[in-house]
Amino acid sequence: MAEKPAMPASWRVESKPHKFCPGCGHGIALRALGQAIDELGIQDRTVFGCDIGCSLLAWDFFNVDTIQTHHGRTTPVMVGVKRANPDLICIAYMGDGGGYAIGAQHLVNAASRNDKITAILINNTQYAMTGGQMAPTTMPGQKTETTPYGRDPELTGLPAQGPEMIATITPEGAYVARGTVSKLRQLKKMMVRALKCQMEGRGFSFIEVLSTCPTNWRTNARETWSFLEEKMPQYFQIGEIKIPVSEGDADE
Numbered sequence: 001m002a003e004k005p006a007m008p009a010s011w012r013v014e015s016k017p018h019k020f021c022p023g024c025g026h027g028i029a030l031r032a033l034g035q036a037i038d039e040l041g042i043q044d045r046t047v048f049g050c051d052i053g054c055s056l057l058a059w060d061f062f063n064v065d066t067i068q069t070h071h072g073r074t075t076p077v078m079v080g081v082k083r084a085n086p087d088l089i090c091i092a093y094m095g096d097g098g099g100y101a102i103g104a105q106h107l108v109n110a111a112s113r114n115d116k117i118t119a120i121l122i123n124n125t126q127y128a129m130t131g132g133q134m135a136p137t138t139m140p141g142q143k144t145e146t147t148p149y150g151r152d153p154e155l156t157g158l159p160a161q162g163p164e165m166i167a168t169i170t171p172e173g174a175y176v177a178r179g180t181v182s183k184l185r186q187l188k189k190m191m192v193r194a195l196k197c198q199m200e201g202r203g204f205s206f207i208e209v210l211s212t213c214p215t216n217w218r219t220n221a222r223e224t225w226s227f228l229e230e231k232m233p234q235y236f237q238i239g240e241i242k243i244p245v246s247e248g249d250a251d252e
């Protein structure tokens with residue numbers, strides 16, 4: 001593809017405050033994604049799709065073309081954009097409710113078709129935007145608005161293992177990882193690898209990101225960080241799960 005000219009200075013927008021609650025992990029995950037986009041020099045051909053949920057607060061976060069979709073439908077919308085113009089770099093950004101519940105079929109179908117898009121899913125263990133209801137990622141015993149006595153696996157199962165499932169249904173060449181907002185350098189490297197997977201046309205790329213939601217967890221700063229670093233990894237293993245043969249392990 002012919003090299004595109006640099007983005008004119010007049011297109012750049014002034015920086016402004018983000019809209020996430022204090023202590024929210026969405027902004028950290030987006031920072032890693034933004035750094036990866038800059039490092040790869042793909043800003044002018046990136047299309048960012050965000051879901052309904054707190055992910056939609058990112059609709060004016062980046063100076064890239066952005067589409068805000070119906071809840072759970074970010075993945076098929078970005079598949080459509082990619083199929084219409086394969087030169088674009090298409091990123092579907094969603095929550096765990098959007099990706100693993102209402103939009104689960106879209107994620108599964110895009111992964112098994114090996115669509116050449118990048119999906120990034122924020123795992124904050126519940127439906128944040130609507131006030132903290134149980135999601136497929138809610139952990140056993142975790143209290144939410146709809147599990148006031150704690151999630152009972154007998155009644156509602158165990159937390160979804162999204163990356164492990166997607167690694168199983170994608171062919172060789174796909175990229176699948178689980179990162180965390182507590183390891184920004186590792187997370188950025190995962191973002192770079194996922195985007196490179198798409199740029200090189202190798203296959204579907206997917207990153208689940210362990211993230212914080214102090215507002216619905218009702219935690220102070222110390223409790224928030226220990227929930228992220230100590231409780232969540234008991235159920236969600238951090239690391240690269242499926243990498244192309246030519247790539248090594250991500251740095252910590």
Ligand SMILES: Cc1ncc(C[n+]2csc(CCOP(=O)(O)OP(=O)(O)O)c2C)c(N)n1
Nearest residue numbers: 053054055071095096097098126127128129
């Ligand atoms: C079709 C449809 N169903 C339900 C809703 C209500 N709704 C809005 S945001 C949301 C939860 C989002 O949770 P998640 O995807 O985990 O994102 P988070 O807010 O946690 O980042 C729901 C159920 C909706 N907007 N549209």
Ligand code: SF4
Nearest residue numbers: 020021024054128213
């Ligand atoms: S409700 Fe939770 S996920 Fe949503 S912006 Fe606030 S802290 Fe972040």
Ligand SMILES: [Mg+2]
Nearest residue numbers: 095096126128
């Ligand atoms: Mg959520």
